[in-house]
Amino acid sequence: MTLNRDRTIGGSTSSVVGDAPSEPVLGPVGTRRRESPTAIFFRKPTAIVFLALLAAMVLVALLGPVFGGDPVSTAHPVMQPPSAEYPLGTDHLGRDFLARVLHGGRLSLFVGFAVALLSMTLGVVIGSLAGYYGGAIDVVLVKIVEFFMAIPGLVLVLVAAAILGANIFIIIAILGLTGWPGVARIMRAETARVAQLGYVESARAAGFRGVRILWSDILPNAIAPVIVSTTMSVGTAILAESGLAFLGIGDANRATWGSLLSDAQPYLSTAWWMALFPGLCIFLVVLAVNMIGDAINDSLNPSIGRVK
Amino acid sequence: MKAISAHYAKLLASSLMLLLVVVTILFLLLEMAPGSPLDALIGDAPVSPEFEAQMVARFGLDQPLWQRYLSYLARVATGDLGMSAISGRPVTELIASRAPYSLVLTAWALAISTAICIVLGAVAARTRRRWLDGSISGGSLVFFSVPNFWLGLMLVWLFAVILDWLPGSGSSPHGEFGVRPEYMILPVITTAMSALAFQTRIMRSSTIEALGQDYIDTARSKGLGANRVLYRHALPNAMLPMITIIGLNIGNLLAGSVVIERVFGWPGMGLLMVDAINQRDNMVVLGVTIVMTVMIIVANILTDIVYGIVDPRLRARFTRSARSQA
Numbered sequence A: 001m002t003l004n005r006d007r008t009i010g011g012s013t014s015s016v017v018g019d020a021p022s023e024p025v026l027g028p029v030g031t032r033r034r035e036s037p038t039a040i041f042f043r044k045p046t047a048i049v050f051l052a053l054l055a056a057m058v059l060v061a062l063l064g065p066v067f068g069g070d071p072v073s074t075a076h077p078v079m080q081p082p083s084a085e086y087p088l089g090t091d092h093l094g095r096d097f098l099a100r101v102l103h104g105g106r107l108s109l110f111v112g113f114a115v116a117l118l119s120m121t122l123g124v125v126i127g128s129l130a131g132y133y134g135g136a137i138d139v140v141l142v143k144i145v146e147f148f149m150a151i152p153g154l155v156l157v158l159v160a161a162a163i164l165g166a167n168i169f170i171i172i173a174i175l176g177l178t179g180w181p182g183v184a185r186i187m188r189a190e191t192a193r194v195a196q197l198g199y200v201e202s203a204r205a206a207g208f209r210g211v212r213i214l215w216s217d218i219l220p221n222a223i224a225p226v227i228v229s230t231t232m233s234v235g236t237a238i239l240a241e242s243g244l245a246f247l248g249i250g251d252a253n254r255a256t257w258g259s260l261l262s263d264a265q266p267y268l269s270t271a272w273w274m275a276l277f278p279g280l281c282i283f284l285v286v287l288a289v290n291m292i293g294d295a296i297n298d299s300l301n302p303s304i305g306r307v308k
Numbered sequence B: 001m002k003a004i005s006a007h008y009a010k011l012l013a014s015s016l017m018l019l020l021v022v023v024t025i026l027f028l029l030l031e032m033a034p035g036s037p038l039d040a041l042i043g044d045a046p047v048s049p050e051f052e053a054q055m056v057a058r059f060g061l062d063q064p065l066w067q068r069y070l071s072y073l074a075r076v077a078t079g080d081l082g083m084s085a086i087s088g089r090p091v092t093e094l095i096a097s098r099a100p101y102s103l104v105l106t107a108w109a110l111a112i113s114t115a116i117c118i119v120l121g122a123v124a125a126r127t128r129r130r131w132l133d134g135s136i137s138g139g140s141l142v143f144f145s146v147p148n149f150w151l152g153l154m155l156v157w158l159f160a161v162i163l164d165w166l167p168g169s170g171s172s173p174h175g176e177f178g179v180r181p182e183y184m185i186l187p188v189i190t191t192a193m194s195a196l197a198f199q200t201r202i203m204r205s206s207t208i209e210a211l212g213q214d215y216i217d218t219a220r221s222k223g224l225g226a227n228r229v230l231y232r233h234a235l236p237n238a239m240l241p242m243i244t245i246i247g248l249n250i251g252n253l254l255a256g257s258v259v260i261e262r263v264f265g266w267p268g269m270g271l272l273m274v275d276a277i278n279q280r281d282n283m284v285v286l287g288v289t290i291v292m293t294v295m296i297i298v299a300n301i302l303t304d305i306v307y308g309i310v311d312p313r314l315r316a317r318f319t320r321s322a323r324s325q326a
Helices: A002-006 A008-019 A037-043 A045-067 A097-133 A135-150 A153-164 A168-194 A198-205 A210-222 A224-246 A257-267 A272-300 B002-032 B037-042 B049-059 B065-077 B091-126 B131-145 B148-162 B181-211 B214-221 B226-238 B240-264 B269-278 B282-310 B312-325
Strands: none
Touching (some): A037 A045, A097 A210, A097 A272, A135 B282, A153 B002, A198 A210, A224 A257, A224 B240, A257 B148, A272 B148, B002 B282, B091 B131, B091 B181, B091 B240, B091 B269, B091 B282, B148 B240, B214 B226, B240 B269, B240 B282
């Protein structure tokens, strides 16, 4: 950047670029200044409530195992319903269920965020290259996206995890590999839209290289819808992972919320708490993530919800 | 009419491509499986040396990769999905005995969720921004976030364990075959719920879009009542995207059936697949995946055909281009 400022053309270009995010290109010219998306987001009561809920769940999952006791110790009475001593009861082997849920949450949340991050990274890189350069990579991308539109990723994930073995990192890799085309589709469309705008044109005229334009001019203006879909993909990933774990595909030594539910099924008629709490945790986290994604979407596109 | 047949020929070609890609991915997965390909093929089942030799000869495990790939393709193309290592029966036979159970569940769930989503979506769009819309939209997001297998477990707990109104597992009393209606209620509700949340959101937005069209203004200016405008003019058009969504949902529900059938012990393809996964009976796992893919592809083609029949604008596009060609 300092190098660019020394040159007259580069300097003027980067000042245009620098102003672009704060002054929306699409906004009506000459009307009053639009409120920033962050401000709109934090004015929504649902957004604040669910952000707090998600933050609390993440904190509990991170810190809880430190205080929550040993998840594998069988030194407790078996099949105790929730009580003062065991807030979530104990399971069929006499393990403290609270400790198990806390430890399981750590892994479930880790999978959710890791998969979302992985598919966002892949999707943004491939989608922006395809949208900006077009050509062969674009053709291939469109074909891959069509493929995943037609075939539910879950089937392939299931087969792949079943055949390749079910290490937690294999599962993250498989879920990430089936998750990125959705992000890439959005990123491609956004990149193609932003690449048409005047300030990108002037950056190109100023002689900047494609990758530099993509990174500092296009990405900041095209990333918004990707953030929405990434937020929601945390929820999708947690649901997918818990579904796999429920089917018994996962690391047998490290419980997640899904595998706790799988263990709970045979005891449904005698130990309801074993099925209720892990599922409730999955539900609350996924709900929080979806509600936050919805609120981000509304604050980025305030006109969508408005009555015509 | 030439344009239409060209369109369907293209659709068929791309569907076959899709199937080819899926089969190729499955083949590569088998190759990538830890252990020797022979282990991957027969799984953990204890087998005799003769059976092993038979498998080596049958799958040409002593041949190079591309040759095995071609012969695998050839077998799948002729409808030979191999033998189950556990039961020793042909995979196609196993799937044929289980597929009807999955299809009946999916069909009922789709029919129910579609009927309800049209009502809910239309009501939400009509009462936009008021409490009814708020609760329908919010409710659909809530149900969108529920893990459907947990919903199933909770339904079993409530209706089968606590209230003891409905059976919680299987498709008929123990020792009998076929499907009894009371056994279907809970699995169908669970399956329908996971489709309903998604469909209602789509239906609401497509109704809102339809209500914003010019012909709606025309209908209103003719003096038609709000309900008549909604039911006669907006809904038929708003329902068109539902055809696509139903087509997509068939795939999602078939994939989701794997988990739901495990919850309810429903003896469909999904449960067959789960059992095969747990027994590492990989030929059955691959067979079920291929059959599901074929079903999804057929559903996609049917969606396209139905869309063409229902929406005259699509047909008009084809006839016009045919005329201009002639």
